[in-house]
Every structure is written in structure tokens, then in C-alpha cells.
Amino acid sequence: MDITLAQLAFPEAVPAITMAHYLFVSAAMFVMGLIGFLTRKNMIVMFLCTELMFQAAGLALIAFGRHHLGADGQTFVIFVLCVAAAEAAMALALVVLLFRHKETLSAQAWKELNG
Amino acid sequence: MINTTLFTNLMPSLLALSPDTSHATAVTEVGSGPKWILLIIGLPMLTTLLCGLYAMIGNKTKLPAWTTVAGAAIAFLTTVAMYMNFDGTPYTVHAFDWIQIHFGDKSMIANFSFYIDTLTIYWMLFVTGLATLIALYASEYMSHDVGTSYCRFFGAFGLFVFSMACLVMGDNLLMLYLGWEGVGLCSYLLIGYFYKKPEAVAAAKKAFIVNRIGDLGLALGVYLTFVHFGTLEYAVLFSDPTLLGYIESAKVGNFEAIPAIAQWIPLLFMVGAFGKSAQFPLYVWLPDAMEGPTPVSALIHAATMVTAGVYLIARTYPMFLTSEHALPIVAWVGTITALLSATIAMAQFDIKRIMAYSTVSQLGYMFAGLGVLTPTGGVYHVLTHAFFKALLFLCCGAVMHGFAGQLDLRKLSGLRSVKGWGIVTLGMFIGCINLAGVPFTAGYFSKDTIIAEAFVTPGASMIGWVLLFTAGLTAYYTFRVFFRVFMGPVEYHPGEEHHDDGHGDESHDFHPHAPGWAINTVLITLTVCSIAASGLYLVGGNSDKHTKHYAETMVMSSTAAYASPYSEHAIHAAHETHDPNAGAGPRGTIEHPLEVPVFGGDPHKMMYYISAGFGVIGILLAALLHGPKGWQGLFVGGRTNAAECRMDPIARMCGPIPKMAENKWYVDEIYAYILVTPLRIISHIFHWIDKLLIDGLVNLFGFLPRLLAWILKPSQSGVLQGYAVSMAGGVTILLLVVFVIILQGGAA
Numbered sequence: 078m079d080i081t082l083a084q085l086a087f088p089e090a091v092p093a094i095t096m097a098h099y100l101f102v103s104a105a106m107f108v109m110g111l112i113g114f115l116t117r118k119n120m121i122v123m124f125l126c127t128e129l130m131f132q133a134a135g136l137a138l139i140a141f142g143r144h145h146l147g148a149d150g151q152t153f154v155i156f157v158l159c160v161a162a163a164e165a166a167m168a169l170a171l172v173v174l175l176f177r178h179k180e181t182l183s184a185q186a187w188k189e190l191n192g
Numbered sequence: 193m194i195n196t197t198l199f200t201n202l203m204p205s206l207l208a209l210s211p212d213t214s215h216a217t218a219v220t221e222v223g224s225g226p227k228w229i230l231l232i233i234g235l236p237m238l239t240t241l242l243c244g245l246y247a248m249i250g251n252k253t254k255l256p257a258w259t260t261v262a263g264a265a266i267a268f269l270t271t272v273a274m275y276m277n278f279d280g281t282p283y284t285v286h287a288f289d290w291i292q293i294h295f296g297d298k299s300m301i302a303n304f305s306f307y308i309d310t311l312t313i314y315w316m317l318f319v320t321g322l323a324t325l326i327a328l329y330a331s332e333y334m335s336h337d338v339g340t341s342y343c344r345f346f347g348a349f350g351l352f353v354f355s356m357a358c359l360v361m362g363d364n365l366l367m368l369y370l371g372w373e374g375v376g377l378c379s380y381l382l383i384g385y386f387y388k389k390p391e392a393v394a395a396a397k398k399a400f401i402v403n404r405i406g407d408l409g410l411a412l413g414v415y416l417t418f419v420h421f422g423t424l425e426y427a428v429l430f431s432d433p434t435l436l437g438y439i440e441s442a443k444v445g446n447f448e449a450i451p452a453i454a455q456w457i458p459l460l461f462m463v464g465a466f467g468k469s470a471q472f473p474l475y476v477w478l479p480d481a482m483e484g485p486t487p488v489s490a491l492i493h494a495a496t497m498v499t500a501g502v503y504l505i506a507r508t509y510p511m512f513l514t515s516e517h518a519l520p521i522v523a524w525v526g527t528i529t530a531l532l533s534a535t536i537a538m539a540q541f542d543i544k545r546i547m548a549y550s551t552v553s554q555l556g557y558m559f560a561g562l563g564v565l566t567p568t569g570g571v572y573h574v575l576t577h578a579f580f581k582a583l584l585f586l587c588c589g590a591v592m593h594g595f596a597g598q599l600d601l602r603k604l605s606g607l608r609s610v611k612g613w614g615i616v617t618l619g620m621f622i623g624c625i626n627l628a629g630v631p632f633t634a635g636y637f638s639k640d641t642i643i644a645e646a647f648v649t650p651g652a653s654m655i656g657w658v659l660l661f662t663a664g665l666t667a668y669y670t671f672r673v674f675f676r677v678f679m680g681p682v683e684y685h686p687g688e689e690h691h692d693d694g695h696g697d698e699s700h701d702f703h704p705h706a707p708g709w710a711i712n713t714v715l716i717t718l719t720v721c722s723i724a725a726s727g728l729y730l731v732g733g734n735s736d737k738h739t740k741h742y743a744e745t746m747v748m749s750s751t752a753a754y755a756s757p758y759s760e761h762a763i764h765a766a767h768e769t770h771d772p773n774a775g776a777g778p779r780g781t782i783e784h785p786l787e788v789p790v791f792g793g794d795p796h797k798m799m800y801y802i803s804a805g806f807g808v809i810g811i812l813l814a815a816l817l818h819g820p821k822g823w824q825g826l827f828v829g830g831r832t833n834a835a836e837c838r839m840d841p842i843a844r845m846c847g848p849i850p851k852m853a854e855n856k857w858y859v860d861e862i863y864a865y866i867l868v869t870p871l872r873i874i875s876h877i878f879h880w881i882d883k884l885l886i887d888g889l890v891n892l893f894g895f896l897p898r899l900l901a902w903i904l905k906p907s908q909s910g911v912l913q914g915y916a917v918s919m920a921g922g923v924t925i926l927l928l929v930v931f932v933i934i935l936q937g938g939a940a
Binding site: 114116123184185188191 | 908909910911912913916917920
């Protein structure tokens, strides 16, 4: 079993933080991101929501990596961060371009791109 | 190996002639010749490429013509040099390896090499010689078209000479086939030269399609040859022991010993020859081919290309001997063609068409000659005909050129007396007496050889009679043209190509332009050649001393030498030269005597008088019916203007017959009904099957994805959140499914 710093300092007072806690936080972040993405119309907010989902996944990866005492999870998180950074540059550039066309940030404005 | 008793007692000797191998050794040992002979092939190809280059850089001068003339002339000189260097032994010249396929124990070898023997030299001499002359003629004749069309004309011209050289010189049947298709292509290109004229396009297509039928026969024949004899190379093929064995069997009339497949080969070759050489029933394309420029008609459709069929049969003569029916069919088809087209020629009014039908008729003579076992006669007639018919065509072309396309003999008269037309009149006259078979002309000797041989060959005397009658008709229609167009009162009306200021009566403001130096030079040269061609018959030939004349020497030292045992010349040839091939003949009916007396004498000698008689009667009839009135008291004809003559009332008395002959006996119409229309209907049916079934299937496969897309299209709403919801929903459903499976798995 893992023994955290808090447990070392306060063996009695702090209840053990288990895998489930991390996964719960991760899931909560992911669902918040998802709900935000599905409900908001502002493209920048939608973009921030995707970032939230990314980090939720990253948290889960770190948790699993620690659980298995391996470096894989952390390595993957570095990759995810890189991808997120690149994607952020792309997405913001796209948003700026779309804004220049329609003078609005609403995703609804691009409804004519239908099938 | 020839037994000397052959002459004292022919039949037993023939039977005793064993299939000895001297044939094989005589032909198989072919050395290789000097490479400069390849100039004959290469130069025409080079001129074609140069003409294409001139067209690319937009040349507007007569440069293409001079290039072609120079190329053809050098090719001719090379041929002459080849002839001078020829020592009597056939040899091959190898250009490069072409097709070499090995499968099993057989290998198909068809190299780009050339087989040179006397027949090749004989043919190439007049092909390249006439090509040079006619290219020179065309340089003036085509001068209205200087520019891209001029380059196009001479490009196709050079390509034709190249293809013809491949056809004649190739050392295997595949090279022959290559040239065969090449000349067909050039014929198509040049008939359709005036491609803006619908008739020319239709004629080009007709020539191409009719030739396809013949070419199929040739292709199958070449295929069967390879299947049966395992080779396509002349040197190997004609010394093949199997083939020589068949000829031995045929010699004693034992055709059952020859497999059917070997007997089919000549029949298939024959179909090819009939297509290319315009024989019944495939002759219909040649008269229409006159839509092409006249030099083309002269070179391709009179002198050289249409004789390719004769060449094919002469070259593969040993194979024809192995079939019981091939040569009789060749003889009869030739005879029927000769008669049929002569009757059509009698009733035509377009002088170029008359010459076209006359060509078909004369080709019929050549085939009859081959069929009655005198390849010499057939091949000699090719040469004489090449000269005099090219001359006649070029004279007609000069008339057409000078009189704005006028070719109707009812609208031209007395050109003899028009200033500047003397050389054309002389050329026409020399051509006509050759064609009519006036004694001591070349045409007279070559035609006589064929007719006399028909009376000598057992069972062919009927052919002889028909050919004699046709000779009379030939003399009539030939001099009909001459008397109508060149004699009598001067009268001419320009043709359709004369567009001037739109006056009513043309003949007053129309001035024909007389031919220039190029046309006149060519006409004079050809006139001399036509006369000199009779020399080939007279030089060296002496039946008393058993020597062969020039043409016979050339034919009898080639693969066409397997002549009839009944052929007097062949026997003499064997006697003189100890040529093992001569006299080794085929026909089964050897009970017949060597000489069949006709009118109580040697048919070869009697025929000189009889056919001359027929010719003279034909000419006199033409003079009587079409000749001008009282020309120096010589002509009894009463014609005083261009349009009417004494023939008209006679034609009216004959009822519908002249009209039917003028309409070519409705052969084209019959073909249209029994062949073209059903084929058109079938092609429409296939067109609709193609359109509904094949296209339908293809379109169905194109339509299905579109249908699917149409169904799924509404899901692409354009609302970003909508996509996101369906994506998240999809992932959810997937996860649920996975969980359910895992749970069930765990439960189990």
C-alpha cells in the first residue's frame, strides 16, 4: 500500500487517499469539461472545457502510473501536455480566424457548414 | 537431281521425283547481306519523321516534297545497287531482334530482318521507282495545299513506302503482316486526306473496314502457319521437310495425305489477298478509294499496295500448291472479278472511276494468272500494270488538276488539241494501248502469258475464254475514255473546284492550266517505262532455246518457283538451269498432256493473234461508237460534241442494262441490304445492351453511395454541440456495451 506524507505526519488524523479518490476527481473534472463543452456556445469557453478534459485524463494517468509504480503514466502526461500546448496554439488561431469572419465567438454562427 | 527423262516421259519422272533434300539445302543456307540495304527501309521512315518535323515548325514551302523525293530516290538507287550486287543466292539482312518467344520446344522468331531474293528485288525496284516518280508528280499536284496538309500528305507517303518495303522485304510472315497493316493504315490516311469531304471520310472508313475482313484471314493464316509448321521465317518455312513432303503428295494428286490444317492456310491467305487486292467479293472499297488525291490513287491504289495480295500468293506459292482448292478458287475469283469490273467500267462516266474498275479488273487477271499456275504471268502483269496504270492515273490526275476537278467524260473532249496537253495525250495514248493489249506493248505480252497459260492448264480453258472476252471489253472501255476525252472537237467544262466570278457559262472564262514541268517529266518517264516494260518480256526469252525472259528469271529464282509441271516455261527453266524447284508442280490431274492444242497450235503462239484480235475489235468498236467525226478519214465515229455519241441510242435500246452497270450492278446496295443493315441493327441492339445492362450496373454502383449519403445527410446538422452530443452519446453506449459484456463474462 502507498504511504503518503500526510499519513507519515498524522497517522491517525488523515484518512488514507486511495486510487478511488484520484479517479473520482479525474472523473469529476472530465464530466465538468464535457458538460461545459456541450452546453456553452462561446468557442473559447468550449476550448477551455476541452483543456479540462485533457487534464482529467492526465490526472488519471498519473494516478495509475503511481499505482503501478511505473514511469509510463508520467511519460504519457508529458506527451499529453505537449499535444495540449500545440492544440491550444492551433485552436486559438482558428478561433481568431473565425472571429474575423463573423465578428462573434458563437459556435452557432457556423451552422451553415452542414451536410 | 532432275532426271533427264523428265522431258521424254514426264509423268513417270514426276512420280519418281523423290522428296529429295536438295530443296532444303538450296534454301536454308541463307547468308547475311550488307547492312546498307537497310537504307531502303530507313530512308522512307526518316522522310516521314522529317515531314512531321516540318509540320511542327510550320513549314510553308515544298520542302516535304523534295525530302520525300530525295528519300525515295536514294531508296531506289539502293535497290538498284542491291540488284547489281545480287549473285543469285537469297540472303537475309538483319536489322534487330524483334520478337523471340520460346515456349516448350517451339520458339516463335520474327526478327526485323529482310529476305532478299529475286522476287523481293523485282518488287522493290518498281515500288521505290514509282514512289520516286509519283512523289515528284505530287510535289506539283498537291501544291495548292502547301503547309501542314502538304506535310501530312508526304508524311503518310513516306510511311507508305516504309510499310510497303517491310511487306515486300520482310523475312518472315509477321514482318509481312506488319507491312500489310502499315500500308492499310497509310491507305486509310491518304484516302481520307480531304477529311472535310464526307465522301472521302466514308471511303476511307469503307476501305479500312473491308480490309479488316481480309486482314483477319491473313492473321489466321499466319497463326495456323506457326501452329502447323512451327516457324514464320521464309528461309526455314519453304525448306521445311513437312511442306516439301506435302508438295510431293500434291504432285501425285494425293491430297488426303495432307492435313486439313495445312490446306486451310492458303485459303486464309487468299482471303487476305482478296481484301488487299480488291478481288470479288471484297473489291468494293477500291473504286471509292478514288476520293483520295490522284497521286495516291496511282501509287497505292493502282501500282503498289493493291499488288500486295499478288505478292503474298507468289511468295507463299508452295503453300498454295498443297491445297486442292486454293489455286482454282484464286483463278476463278480473279476471272469473275476481271469480267465483273470490266462491265462496270464500260458504263461509268467518271474517268478516274473507270481507271479504278480497270485496276480491279487487271488485278483479277493477275490472280487468274497465279491461279492457272503461271506466277510469272501474274507477277509480270503486276509490273507492266504498275507502269501503265500509274501513267493512266497520273494523266487523269493532270486532267483533273487542270480542269478544276472535272472527270466526267461527257464534259471533256478534244484535249489533244488544247495547248500544253500534248504530253498528257501521248501518255494517255501509251497507257491505253498497253491496257487494251495492242500488239507488242508490255500489257499485251503480260496479259497473253496469263490467257495462254489458262488454256494450257487442264480444266481452266473456260477461264481463258472469259479472260479473252474481258480483254475485248478492256480495249473498248479504255479507248472509250481516250476517244471521248482526248479526241474530237475541243470542248470542256470546268469541275466543281472552279469558283470564279459567277458567270453563267463556264467554258468561256475558264482557262485550264496545263501541267508544269514536274508532272510532264513524270509522265514522260512513265511513258518510256511503259513501253520499255515489254523489253522485260522480249529480252532473254526464247522458247526454242528454252531460255527464260527477264521477268520469268526473276520469278522463277524465288519461292514462287514451284510452278506447274504443265507450265512450259517451268520445264524449260529446269532444263536450262537445273533448278531443282522448277517443274515440281502440284495439280492432281496429271493424266492431261503437257500441251492442250488451242485452234490447232501452240497456245502461247496462237494467243498472240487471238488476244490481239479481241483487243483490236474492242478498239474499233470504241472508235465506231465514241470516236470523233471524220478525223482524217480514219475514224468512222460520228461524235461532234462532248456529251453525245453513237453509243447513246444503243444504250437506250439495251433497256436497263447500261443503267445497272453504271450503278455497279447494285453490289453496294446488295451489301448494304444483306450485310450492312443487319450489322447496323445488331450493333444498335448491342449498343442498347451496353447502355442498359453494363452502364446500368456501373451506374448502380455509383448510385448506392449517393443514396446512403442522402439518408445520412440530415445528421450533419452543422450544430457543433450536436456533433459533440452524438460523439459523447456514442462513447457512452460503447462503454455500456463493454460493461455489459464484462459483467456477463464475470457472471459466467
